[in-house]
Amino acid sequence: MNLSQYQLRSMYRTMVSIRTFEETVKQAFAKGHIPGFVHLYVGEEAIATGVCSALRPSDTITSTHRGHGHCIAKGCDMNSMMAEIYGKATGLCKGKGGSMHIADVGKGMLGANGIVGGGPPLACGAGLTSQVTGSGDVCACFFGDGACEQGTFHESANLAAIWNLPVIFVAENNGYAQSTPASYHCAIENIAERAASYGIPGAVVDGSDVFAVHEAAVEAVKRARAGQGPSLLECKTYRHHGHFEGDQQTYRMISTRAYPRARIPSGISGPWSPSTAGSPRRSWMPSTGRPGRPLKKHWPTPNPVPCPRWKRSPATSTSVTRS
């Protein structure tokens, strides 16, 4: 499977579009033009692009609170997306959903979702629809490492397995569930290993390498379309920005905030060429600041004092989020 020049250009264009869109949202949010919260996809462009480039237009996706990249990669109109984020009536959902609830069913984008772990059950529904109607479509379900600890993920993976649904579970492991490092909230290093619990295949790919993601997605889609059931892709990546814009990131050490900025997903850092786009590093895990020590060592033991579960916006907005 070599990619055509058209495919390569298209994938590059998508990644750059996502990055540019997100940087624009960041600036607009900083100026106070955007109501509510925004969660940026910067650093994770290769995942949405690699997966969605393996789909056909009639296939569907489910998304997350960090969903702008998924929308763009699935072909949603960026002007209408931006209008939605601004809360305008010309937005994709008439301005009533905002950043975390963008949907465009006509494009197969079944919806971003403010509830962590809200996507997998919807993806099972989409997969069941495809199975019942015999359309041959598949559903790619994006979710983060935090969602992997939610019951909805486990129930959906089990349901998809027993019903043999054409669903591709795409775990975007960006190292943090809001403010909690994956090394603290997840008992195992690789989420993909959980696939074995449901009798489905699971693989780990470098989520900063669009080619690696695309190759794995093509194979997973091929399986699903052929009636061989669901699969789980774990894309190791890194969240470049805070959980939401305005997040002070006091939970991140300076070394882990600075390190990943130097690591730009393939194809983003300059003009595309095979030599620049095909030699990724796998060093997605943040440096701990001290050689030879895993990150978990630096995380405090669980605090027995109850902490507020809901974060309130530090700025003028009154909306709240939990993720």
Added chain:
Amino acid sequence: MSKVGIVANPASGRDIRRLVAQAWVVSNQEKSALTARLLRGLEAAGVEQVLYMPEPAGICPKACQKMGSTRLRVAPLEVPVSGGPEDSTRAAAAMVEAGVGCIVTLGGDGTNRAVFKGSGSEVPLLPISTGTNNVFSEFQEGTTAGLAAGLLATGRTDRETACTRSKVLWLHDPSGVVDLALVDLAVTTRTFIGARAIWEVDHLKELFLTRAQPWSIGLSAIGGFVETVTAEDPRGLHLVFGPDGRRVTAPLGPGLFREISVSAVHRLAPGEKKPLEMREPATLAFDGERDRLAGIGEELEVRLSSDGPWVLDTARAAADGLRSGLS
């Protein structure tokens, strides 16, 4: 002081072959359990210190937790952790510097390639397979593997008796050696590295092998179905793929058979060099993983050599080192 090094790769056995083939999963929990058994074997053999490569999954620390009390002094190396294969290379170099008598690896052929880059040829390796379709490393029980490594590290057996010298393929450019492969070096017409593993044959152009065994799976099996070359055999094999050649069906992965046309077969003598004719952009795969892009006209040569790593044979080490028992 008798010392042994452990390089346990938390990333082995996770790649796309779980999707495209019926590849197994060796969880990091199982790697920890295997390491605990390995440590018990080392302890029984009288090893005093174990140095291990730090990695995010904490395979060795968890193994120590499973073990409970032990006479072994188990310590992580003070080396940077970046999450890539360079960790194994750095750790192996540090282990050699610390004076280990043997390095035990838990991983696949790619892990051992990375380790050999750091360890050099003198310190023997004991490769335990936790990868996908491994040829250089083999499935082994941790207890007996630990015992064998311990017997070597404590001097109850020696390298010449218990180890076999492996072959290696060196990749040269005009400046000298630039890379290596322990089992196979493939030239593919893919223009990107991507998911690294090779599970299709339509893009294979050339294949260099240090061993070609029909009982293996992976690229070396293709050679094995043409002509058997064992690990002990001093020669290697060079296959060229093209239309109208000999049709060979071989297992490219677990449960995954592919047919390919072999248009030319050359035997490689030790020390023999073969130039790569780069007439189109290519990707070079080392030990089954695409890892290097090569441009048109790039001057590259492959050389077979017998100065690869020493590999500890568990059975021979036990037979020699346990003649008078364990006490």
